[in-house]
Each structure stands twice: as C-alpha cells, then as structure tokens.
Amino acid sequence: MKIGMRIEMGIGxxxxxxxRNTIVLFIMMLFLNGCVNQHPxxxxxxxxxxxxxxxxTIETMLEITDPQEEAAVKAAKAMVQSMDREPRIIATxxxxxxxxxxxxxxxxxxxxxxxxxxxxxxQDVPTVxxxxxxxxxxxxxxxxxxxxxxxxxxxxxxxxxxEIDTQWAFLNLRSVQGMYRSIQELGEIFGREEQAMTLVDxxxxxxxxxxxxxxxxxxxxxxxxxxxxxxxxxxTENSYVGNLVALAGGENVYAGSSQEFLxxxxxxxxxxxxxxxxxxxxxxxxxxxxxxxxxFKTNDIWKHFKAVENGRVFDLTYELFGMSxxxxxxEALEELQPxxxxxxxxxxxxxxxxxxxxxxxxxxxxxxxxxTTEEAAYEAEK
Numbered sequence: 001m002k003i004g005m006r007i008e009m010g011i012g013x014x015x016x017x018x019x020r021n022t023i024v025l026f027i028m029m030l031f032l033n034g035c036v037n038q039h040p041x042x043x044x045x046x047x048x049x050x051x052x053x054x055x056x057t058i059e060t061m062l063e064i065t066d067p068q069e070e071a072a073v074k075a076a077k078a079m080v081q082s083m084d085r086e087p088r089i090i091a092t093x094x095x096x097x098x099x100x101x102x103x104x105x106x107x108x109x110x111x112x113x114x115x116x117x118x119x120x121x122x123q124d125v126p127t128v129x130x131x132x133x134x135x136x137x138x139x140x141x142x143x144x145x146x147x148x149x150x151x152x153x154x155x156x157x158x159x160x161x162x163e164i165d166t167q168w169a170f171l172n173l174r175s176v177q178g179m180y181r182s183i184q185e186l187g188e189i190f191g192r193e194e195q196a197m198t199l200v201d202x203x204x205x206x207x208x209x210x211x212x213x214x215x216x217x218x219x220x221x222x223x224x225x226x227x228x229x230x231x232x233x234x235x236t237e238n239s240y241v242g243n244l245v246a247l248a249g250g251e252n253v254y255a256g257s258s259q260e261f262l263x264x265x266x267x268x269x270x271x272x273x274x275x276x277x278x279x280x281x282x283x284x285x286x287x288x289x290x291x292x293x294x295x296f297k298t299n300d301i302w303k304h305f306k307a308v309e310n311g312r313v314f315d316l317t318y319e320l321f322g323m324s325x326x327x328x329x330x331e332a333l334e335e336l337q338p339x340x341x342x343x344x345x346x347x348x349x350x351x352x353x354x355x356x357x358x359x360x361x362x363x364x365x366x367x368x369x370x371x372t373t374e375e376a377a378y379e380a381e382k
Contacts, residue, residue, distance in 0.1 A: 061177045062200060064184065076189045079167070080145075087145040087190065092157070093131035094118060095173055095324050096148040099183060102199055102327070103192040109142045132156070140164045148186075150324055173324040174260065175243035176203070206330055207247070213337065214249045220340050222250040223274035223307070226261060227281050227288035232295075234262040234269075241280050241321045244329065248336040250276070266301045273306060276340065277313040285318035314339050 090109035091097040094116035101119035112127040129135040144166050151170040161168045172178035187196025224235035235242045237252045239260040253272035281288035296302045320332040
C-alpha cells in the first residue's frame with residue numbers, strides 16, 4: 001500500500017530571492033518525480049511533499065527525508081524567527097483551527113462554522129467566513145502573516161490569497177499521515193516542535209496497538225462509494241475515507257489510481273468483486289442514505305455482488321468519514337474494525353445488524369439535522 005502525504009504551502013511577495021529559487025527548484029523536482037498535483041501552483045507557490053511512502057512502519061509513514069522539503073520548512077521557519085513579534089495566523093477551516101489549537105498557536109482570525117464546534121481557545125477571535133468562502137476583506141483587514149487552509153480548496157483560495165501580502169499554507173488533510181506530516185512541519189515553522197511531537201507520539205501509540213488487532217488476517221477487498229444526493233463516485237486510497245480503509249488493512253479494489261475519486265459504471269465494479277461495500281456521504285447524509293437504499297433496491301446488478309449476497313454493505317458514520325482528516329480518526333478505525341474483520345461470532349453478529357441491507361433503518365445522524373446549506377455541502381472540506 002502506497003500513500004502520499006504533504007503540506008502545501010504558498011509564499012507571498014515578501015520572500016528573499018534565494019528562498020524563491022528554492023521554491024522553484026522544489027516544484028520542478030516534484031513534477032520530475034511524477035507527483036500528481038491536482039491543485040496547480042501560482043507563481044511563487046510552493047508545495048512541500050514527499051513521494052509515496054510505504055506504510056510498513058510508522059516511522060516510514062511520517063519521516064521527512066526529502067532535502068528540498070526540509071529546506072522549504074527551514075526557509076519558512078527562518079521567516080517566522082526573523083519577525084520581532086508573534087506571527088498573525090488565520091485558520092480558514094475547522095480542521096486547520098483544531099490543529100492550531102493542539103499546537104497551542106494563537107490566531108488572529110478563524111473561520112465561522114455551524115456544523116463543527118470550534119476550539120474554545122478561539123471563542124473571542126474574529127471570524128472570517130466559511131472554509132469555502134472566507135471574506136477576503138475581513139481577512140485582509142486582520143493583516144495576517146500566514147493563512148492556513150485545507151489543500152482541497154487550494155484551487156479556489158490561492159488566487160485570493162495572492163492578492164494580499166501574506167504567506168499561506170495549504171494543509172494535506174487527505175490522509176491521517178498527511179495531517180501528521182503537516183503538524184510536524186507547522187510545529188517546526190512556528191516553534192511548536194514539542195507540541196507536534198506529543199501529537200505524533202499519540203498517533204504512533206494508537207496505531208501500533210491498532211495494527212496488532214489485524215496481524216495475520218487476510219485483507220478484505222473493499223469498494224467505497226462516496227455519495228451526493230442523486231449520484232455517487234468511487235473513493236480511491238488517495239481520499240480520506242480510502243486512507244482510513246487502507247490504515248485498517250483493507251484492499252481498495254480501485255487502488256493504483258492517482259486520483260481521489262473515480263466515475264465508474266456498476267459493471268466495472270462488479271468485475272472487481274469486492275468482499276465489502278462501504279457507503280459514505282460527502283454531504284446531506286440522510287438524502288444520500290435514501291439514494292443508496294433506493295439504488296441498491298431498484299438497480300438489478302447490485303443483487304449479483306457477493307458483498308450484497310453476504311450482507312456486507314455498510315453505511316459509514318457521516319461525522320467520522322468525511323473528506324478531510326480529523327483527530328477523530330481513531331473512532332473511524334474502530335468503526336471499521338468489525339466491518340472488515342468479523343472474526344468472532346459477536347463481531348459477525350454486529351456486522352449483520354449494522355449492514356445497510358438489514359431490514360431496520362439507521363438512525364438519522366446528528367450532522368444531517370444541521371441543514372442543507374452551502375456550508376453543509378462543503379463541511380467535508382474542513
């Protein structure tokens with residue numbers, strides 16, 4: 001299993017020439033190595049990334065070894081250290097804000113959110129709008145030195161950030177490993193190495209114990225459907241949900257793609273013959289659940305899938321299986337455990353009871369009750 005991870009960073013107009021040269025060389029190296037960038041960089045932009053890394057060991061998953069990546073982090077760190085005051089940082093998404101909170105960073109601005117609880121530490125901090133659409137007049141008025149946002153929104157947000165004199169960082173939240181790589185690098189840049197190491201140690205301790213649960217077990221073949229009302233796509237191992245399944249030891253039947261999501265017909269899915277079908281929602285989970293139930297009931301091809309015949313089709317909890325990595329990944333992995341490995345009689349019974357094909361209807365998720373607004377549709381980008 002190969003998983004890529006990165007923190008994507010953009011440098012504003014105040015950089016020295018030698019730092020800008022490092023940025024340009026680093027971008028060239030990434031393209032020569034075949035790194036797929038779905039969010040093209042603007043002039044002066046920088047993406048800090050490593051090539052795909054094997055998850056044989058946790059150390060390998062999180063180790064930062066690329067010399068250009070290290071140089072880029074050191075350059076950003078030097079910029080912060082050269083300031084005669086604490087940097088003014090804006091976090092434009094709930095996930096970015098939570099990372100800052102755990103790194104004990106003060107914020108000059110924070111996103112607004114009705115669907116996610118923001119850290120109490122920032123309750124009196126000015127808000128700058130939603131993750132998808134920060135109010136750039138407010139952002140600019142706060143005179144930020146750095147803006148932190150999720151990489152999934154880079155295409156939309158970077159042009160806006162380029163119009164003001166600031167630095168920006170687009171955090172890789174497409175995987176748990178990517179989140180912790182971002183944490184390590186932010187920790188070094190902003191002088192929070194100790195806090196970052198504490199967080200990394202917590203992940204290491206959890207995942208080492210989690211891996212032992214599945215030692216010697218055969219990896220099930222998994223098909224992941226990501227739904228929106230009226231349609232669905234395939235989630236590869238490059239998506240956050242796909243990353244969670246990979247961490248749990250599942251084999252994604254669409255592994256090997258460079259994309260996060262694919263559009264595939266059901267005949268092609270049937271040819272993959274997954275052992276398990278997992279269904280997740282990008283937004284509006286109740287509507288998506290109804291859509292999946294109707295499609296699996298009326299589309300005749302589904303009844304020929306072994307996963308359907310065996311009752312191994314499951315709807316994942318919306319709050320845990322979104323588009324961006326969060327610190328709730330242990331809960332997500334614990335939810336996956338009995339679904340992927342029903343080794344005991346009790347676990348097997350649990351998977352039968354929680355199957356999306358069971359006669360009962362799952363309870364409405366709390367997140368689904370929070371509306372059908374633009375924020376709900378893009379809360380996955382947090």
